[in-house]
Amino acid sequence: MVVLVTGGNGQLGQALQSVVGNYPSIDFVFCNSSELDITNLEQCRAVFYQFKPNFCINTAAYTAVDKAESEPEIAFDINTNGAENLAIICKEFDTILLHISTDFVFDAYFVNGKAFYDRELRLPLKSELGLLETDVPFPSGVYGLTKLQGEQVIQNIWQKHVIIRTSWVYSEFANNFMKTMLRLASERDSLSIVSDQIGTPTYAVDLANALLKIIMYCNDESIEETHYGIYNFSNEGQCSWFEFAVEIFAQKGISIDLKPIPTSAYPTPAKRPKYSVLDKSKIKKEFHIEIKNWKESLTTCLGKI
Numbered sequence: 001m002v003v004l005v006t007g008g009n010g011q012l013g014q015a016l017q018s019v020v021g022n023y024p025s026i027d028f029v030f031c032n033s034s035e036l037d038i039t040n041l042e043q044c045r046a047v048f049y050q051f052k053p054n055f056c057i058n059t060a061a062y063t064a065v066d067k068a069e070s071e072p073e074i075a076f077d078i079n080t081n082g083a084e085n086l087a088i089i090c091k092e093f094d095t096i097l098l099h100i101s102t103d104f105v106f107d108a109y110f111v112n113g114k115a116f117y118d119r120e121l122r123l124p125l126k127s128e129l130g131l132l133e134t135d136v137p138f139p140s141g142v143y144g145l146t147k148l149q150g151e152q153v154i155q156n157i158w159q160k161h162v163i164i165r166t167s168w169v170y171s172e173f174a175n176n177f178m179k180t181m182l183r184l185a186s187e188r189d190s191l192s193i194v195s196d197q198i199g200t201p202t203y204a205v206d207l208a209n210a211l212l213k214i215i216m217y218c219n220d221e222s223i224e225e226t227h228y229g230i231y232n233f234s235n236e237g238q239c240s241w242f243e244f245a246v247e248i249f250a251q252k253g254i255s256i257d258l259k260p261i262p263t264s265a266y267p268t269p270a271k272r273p274k275y276s277v278l279d280k281s282k283i284k285k286e287f288h289i290e291i292k293n294w295k296e297s298l299t300t301c302l303g304k305i
């Protein structure tokens with residue numbers, strides 16, 4: 001079985017590289033952005049022709065959420081056109097496409113302590129456990145919009161897809177919130193962290209293992225039918241960015257003055273969802289995936305730093 005990974009040098013790409021030893025039956029092909037530029041259809045076709053992958057994991061994306069507001073064409077080219085190219089090529093080669101999307105397709109918020117999932121429709125969450133795959137997406141920024149459009153082009157072009165929406169990804173690899181906190185703690189005595197955005201951190205290595213478990217499941221001939229479509233994945237539990245930072249420093253034994261602040265005190269070019277906890281019932285049921293609490297996975301990750 002051949003699994004081709006796009007964006008091989010990104011955070012999730014590196015997390016996937018770190019677990020390949022656990023999957024000896026898979027031949028992995030990791031491509032960085034120069035070896036496989038997903039915006040280049042002909043290059044995609046040539047790489048697929050060379051390796052003939054059974055599965056493609058698309059981790060490649062334009063992920064600079066704030067910068068996307070000032071360069072929407074580039075974000076659109078990578079997150080939407082790139083996804084479209086991969087769907088076209090996966091269909092040509094009968095390759096199952098696993099594509100990563102984001103909680104930023106939602107613009108969920110709180111009113112009187114109750115989570116609502118859409119600012120325009122003003123609908124309350126259907127699930128106590130968070131946002132469902134069937135909740136109506138409503139991105140509030142360019143990044144979220146281009147990622148949503150990426151989901152839609154895949155759904156329209158190639159039926160054999162598994163789209164995973166995830167949130168707040170961190171790891172020992174690349175840049176992320178956890179590593180930024182550790183760096184800032186070595187430079188400053190106090191930090192102000194947003195405390196009114198609620199979500200769930202996702203350890204990239206847990207996501208990598210979930211993706212490979214899905215692939216093993218799809219490849220299992222004893223399974224009668226694979227249910228393609230959209231699935232949520234993050235770690236279990238929920239917290240604010242402030243609580244995430246508190247836990248990072250507590251687990252690391254770092255003493256620092258942390259101040260909770262509202263989003264309004266930390267303005268950014270792109271708006272963030274106020275609430276983006278994802279309900280994972282569907283992925284757990286369909287692919288028998290067990291998910292760790294975010295604090296437990298944070299301990300694992302910090303142990304590797």
Ligand SMILES: NC(=O)c1ccc[n+]([C@@H]2O[C@H](COP(=O)([O-])OP(=O)(O)OC[C@H]3O[C@@H](n4cnc5c(N)ncnc54)[C@H](OP(=O)(O)O)[C@@H]3O)[C@@H](O)[C@H]2O)c1
Pocket residue numbers: 006007008009010011012013032033034036037038039058059060061062063078082100101102103147166167168169170174175
């Ligand atoms: N990080 C998060 O908190 C988060 C949250 C929710 C969802 N996600 C989604 O999770 C996925 C993985 O994110 P990540 O954290 O691993 O992001 P990342 O570290 O920014 O990695 C993205 C990778 O995509 C590559 N790339 C950019 N343009 C490309 C192109 N045209 N062709 C091929 N590769 C290209 C980049 O390569 P270069 O560096 O060479 O440009 C980079 O290696 C993305 O789909 C992202 O939208 C992330």
